[in-house]
Amino acid sequence: MSAQREMKEKNPWHTPVTIIITVIGVIAIVALVTVGVLQNKPLLQKYKYGIVLDAGSSHTALYIYEWPAEKDNNTGRVEQIHSCKVKGPGISSYASTPLKAGESLRECMQEAEQRVPRKRHHETPLYLGATAGMRLLNMEDSAASNKVFQAVEEALQKFPFAFQGARILSGQEEGAFGWVTVNYLDDRLKQGLETTGALDLGGASTQISFVSDNYDGSESPDNSVTFRLYGNGYNLYTHSFLCYGKDQALRMTLAQQTLSGPRTIQDPCFHAGYNETKNYSVLYDSPCVSKRKPQSAPATFIHEGKGNFQQCQEIIKRVFNFTDCKFSQCSFNGVFQPLLQGPFGAFSAYYFVMNFLNLTDTSIPLETVRDKLSRYCATPWHQVVQQHPGVKVKYLAEYCFSGTYILTLLTEGYNFTSWSYPKIKFIKKIKGSDAGWTLGYMLNLTNMIPAEAPDSPPLPYTGYVSIVTLLAVLLFILFIVSLRPLWPRCSKQLQII
Template identity: 50%
Template structure:
């Protein structure tokens, strides 16, 4: 907010709207303690209201909204809502809109998948949203998996592993590097809403804390993570996991937030070289590196983040391939995005665009020219003008030559 106060001209402060949307972390807190969640929102609202902006309120958005706003952001930045242009990009082709990108979002507490399926009929109305943007109707599939963000997924996995480890309070974890040690309070595990189903099996009294000892093995880590996805039950023609409807994947997808940050660290965001096999090979090598060696190479990275990249990368691969059912062939349709045209990709821009009604429901009467089209036209007309002037000067100085050729 201080940054905004400095960047935005003082004369526009009172005209500038401010919105605050809270996501999965606050959704989890509201499930556990609604009164506390309300107190936090009230405190945040009170703080923001002290600034000279037009504060429009703070609220917790739903998982569906989070997924939809991410989808709007990507396609808005990629100009996918506007019509294709023909005739040197001057005339819109009637009824010919560009295919939209799907959106893959990964946070700490939840993950979202959103896209326009090829078949408009849906088997689960709870997973469908309808938009009319720029004169076209969109039937969008979206689902938010609460507790399957990377941080909550790790807590689930540790809770599950603690069950299997017996009662010695030690977890030998292949998702952490060999030589790595971490101690966690039992309360940090059993108080997390996403691990509540494991609560009855925790040896609370005997072991107030648990020690994690890394063994650094990608394939064992992957097997452990796959147990978080229940793919044995599906009441629909096709599902992702945990009995949630998922239509066949369609088109390209933009993967952002933690999807991008983890893949960027692993140097796997290059589309020319990105394959699932390359990611597997990279993770096998990375996870097997000893912790001391890793600290020497990446000493500037915060220990918590560095220690969890093996798990996060393996989890992303399992989620995309086994959870969402991308294949080796469709992997090329995933584009890991941090920014598009210098703008960060995420749900927040779509949230703002929706609340400020900046995306019209109908196609504008005149399609604004893109910068490249504008430059092309200016150069073209300038050349035509120069040629006309040269011909005019030539005719003016040698009119007899011109008329002789005409005869």
């Protein structure tokens, strides 16, 4: 018995502390290995989807958005994965044939069925937002507007998505959601950086939205929108000018030149050699100009081009009112606007027009931009047609006007100067997603941007790795130390041998 007791005392494995340390060490090492394997195991990413239809004045476009399903309201970035331009004009053009408005959407909706995984169809929200074209139709004929929406809703409900309704966006919403889109895609909201202003130009309206340190919303509350996004508060100035989209602005400019009902006009905003017969009733078929139609006008007039940038700009200025202002400062038409601040992103028609004219590079001095535009407008019409054989004549004829209008709107209307103009960036897409109001609209309706900053883990990733490594090393050392009683015995055995 004494011999057995002596052997147990000499055997270090019978020490309780040694056994506990050894077991803990082995378990810790196994756990660390297991965590490492599980942490680096590739996981199948699941996604959610959203669809937004932008029913503009000149056309309708469909956008499909995708985001990680596990990060709905946290850090998952929403990205545009597909867009589809609906064939034909905007839905407001179908006032007399509303069923065709719904039918026009079918092809793009079928594309959406193919793009969104079938198992996600029933949970994918589908929105349709109509802008200035439908605003004008609603002003002119609310019954026709309602019929168009009814036809559109019936058509969209036939598809297997979670249809959330169709409605008209206010100008303020359109401007604000465009601002959200631009700053969300640039990660400015999440990181609390200086925000980018948004300049949007459509066919029937134009929007300007930006944050100004000099604006608290008190002077013109109607132009103020307050957001709290990712824990940061934003007091946004935004205004939408109905009838000042490029298409309606062209109508107003032509109306200025046809006040007396002439049979022929020489238009400096169109190239010399351009000649088209146009219908008075078509020109004045819009609430923006309908009240100005001359009483004794003939059925048609001949629209001739003269190609003079300076004269074109003078005619364009007449559609703005720069004199009336009841506030401390205004843009035009008596609308308050604070001092411009920060960089701006100009998208939609701003980009497409200036890109065609090769004027998207705002590092070019403003005076040089004017000179280039002046030379373009002075180019004879036949030469312009030869240089751009693939462009539709209707669009090609209007680029001189559109470019001059954009420059006039920015400098005379919004008060951009040779110093602030270079801060404008003409953009089509940001990180693969189209700039515009649609993404901001969907983010707002699905609460994809948290009002407060998301909870963060108690330790950063590098700290977590450091602590795990330190514990692993410590446990390994304890394991080695626990074997220390065996060291003298092993050395004695070696000496005996």
